[in-house]
Amino acid sequence: MDIHEYQAKEVLSNFGVTVPRGALAYSPEQAAYRARELGGERWVVKAQVHAGGRGKAGGVKICASDTEIQDATEGMFGQKLVTHQTGPEGKGIYRVYVEEALQIDHEFYLGFVLDRSSQRVMIVASAEGGMEIEDISADRPDSIVRATVEPAVGLQEFQGRELAFKLGLDASLVQQFVRTLQGCYRAFTELDATMVEINPLVVSGDNRVIALDAKMTFDANALFRHPHVAELRDKSQEDPRESRAADRGLSYVGLEGNIGCIVNGAGLAMATMDTIKLAGGEPANFLDIGGGATPDRVAKAFRLVISDGNVEAILVNIFAGINRCDWVAEGVVQALRETQVDVPVIVRLAGTNVEEGQKILAQSGLPIIRATTLMEAAERAVGAWRNDLSQGVVVRDPGASKSLEAAS
Numbered sequence: 072m073d074i075h076e077y078q079a080k081e082v083l084s085n086f087g088v089t090v091p092r093g094a095l096a097y098s099p100e101q102a103a104y105r106a107r108e109l110g111g112e113r114w115v116v117k118a119q120v121h122a123g124g125r126g127k128a129g130g131v132k133i134c135a136s137d138t139e140i141q142d143a144t145e146g147m148f149g150q151k152l153v154t155h156q157t158g159p160e161g162k163g164i165y166r167v168y169v170e171e172a173l174q175i176d177h178e179f180y181l182g183f184v185l186d187r188s189s190q191r192v193m194i195v196a197s198a199e200g201g202m203e204i205e206d207i208s209a210d211r212p213d214s215i216v217r218a219t220v221e222p223a224v225g226l227q228e229f230q231g232r233e234l235a236f237k238l239g240l241d242a243s244l245v246q247q248f249v250r251t252l253q254g255c256y257r258a259f260t261e262l263d264a265t266m267v268e269i270n271p272l273v274v275s276g277d278n279r280v281i282a283l284d285a286k287m288t289f290d291a292n293a294l295f296r297h298p299h300v301a302e303l304r305d306k307s308q309e310d311p312r313e314s315r316a317a318d319r320g321l322s323y324v325g326l327e328g329n330i331g332c333i334v335n336g337a338g339l340a341m342a343t344m345d346t347i348k349l350a351g352g353e354p355a356n357f358l359d360i361g362g363g364a365t366p367d368r369v370a371k372a373f374r375l376v377i378s379d380g381n382v383e384a385i386l387v388n389i390f391a392g393i394n395r396c397d398w399v400a401e402g403v404v405q406a407l408r409e410t411q412v413d414v415p416v417i418v419r420l421a422g423t424n425v426e427e428g429q430k431i432l433a434q435s436g437l438p439i440i441r442a443t444t445l446m447e448a449a450e451r452a453v454g455a456w457r458n459d460l461s462q463g464v465v466v467r468d469p470g471a472s473k474s475l476e477a478a479s
């Protein structure tokens with residue numbers, strides 16, 4: 072789970088990291104008011120979206136008066152900010168952070184990530200701050216310095232000093248730098264983060280080490296241990312399909328194609344999507360109903376997939392071990408009876424109670440296309456979707472007794 076810059080700054084400052092003074096605003100008037108409260112002569116207004124690269128995209132503006140703040144923020148609120156990290160659809164701006172504008176002497180890059188090969192938290196830093204890390208590693212790979220932290224003892228001061236020297240930091244700043252590193256490391260480990268990025272970490276005109284930007288990502292599976300972090304979630308920044316699914320306890324990944332996939336287990340989801348591609352189609356999503364799914368849960372999953380306007384065919388592929396095919400079949404039938412489904416539905420069931428499941432589907436009288444193997448299911452899904460498009464009509468009426476299977 073991602074959080075906003077202003078939230079990450081608050082979290083990190085509680086761990087001893089120095090951040091600029093700032094305040095949040097929900098309207099241009101409030102932004103100007105916040106600036107007056109902060110005092111000073113120059114401010115930076117920063118669009119709060121879950122993405123970096125805001126500066127280049129017009130989401131970070133320096134202002135020197137009330138009017139400038141009002142003008143700058145009027146151009147932000149309610150707009151979509153498109154940066155190289157948001158994708159072409161952009162992210163909505165509903166909050167703006169107003170911050171004192173600092174005089175910057177130098178910008179550094181500082182990141183904390185999980186390094187899978189060493190199985191450690193890795194610190195990545197560079198004296199070429201301000202640029203994205205991808206660009207730094209492409210243009211100035213030699214400027215990147217790294218250190219891994221031994222979890223049993225935590226981040227050691229000598230490691231911080233070593234990094235400071237490698238970055239060429241002035242000796243008078245080393246202590247502040249080490250305190251920043253330790254604050255970030257503690258926030259990372261104590262709050263189950265998966266990423267902390269400060270880009271840039273700056274040396275200000277008055278010789279302070281300050282986190283000018285902050286980004287944190289948290290392990291969603293550990294949020295139950297950190298209610299204060301969990302409540303920082305901002306659904307306006309998420310794919311609405313994915314947040315609706317998360318609210319219903321389903322895991323959903325939205326994609327760009329037209330064939331909706333309801334599966335159990337991530338491995339089967341991968342195989343299903345591969346097979347759809349092999350058969351010439353494109354998956355619109357994958358939705359994992361998990362193990363032991365009740366008919367209700369399956370019906371919920373179904374409604375969620377249908378609500379995506381891009382979905383032009385639905386493939387249900389269940390390999391039931393813990394799950395029960397009869398429950399899945401009941402769920403599919405329930406959803407089709409209760410919801411207007413005007414796209415072809417293909418169901419492939421295997422495993423526990425498969426005969427009962429098939430019987431429920433067959434006796435439902437609903438136009439469900441059945442398949443036995445995964446390849447067959449994918450081919451039928453792609454075939455049904457193509458046919459549907461080439462005929463230019465949407466045929467399916469959930470009440471119709473004519474089985475599509477019989478028709479094809």
Ligand code: ADP
Nearest residue numbers: 115123124125126170171172173201270271284
């Ligand atoms: P992003 O990474 O999304 O582009 P940043 O917060 O890193 O956004 O801001 C982009 C640039 O704007 C920074 O590299 C810095 O040069 C400038 N900047 C940001 N905040 C301030 C501030 N409080 N004072 C002065 N300059 C700032």
Ligand code: MG
Nearest residue numbers: 123270271284
């Ligand atoms: Mg930045």
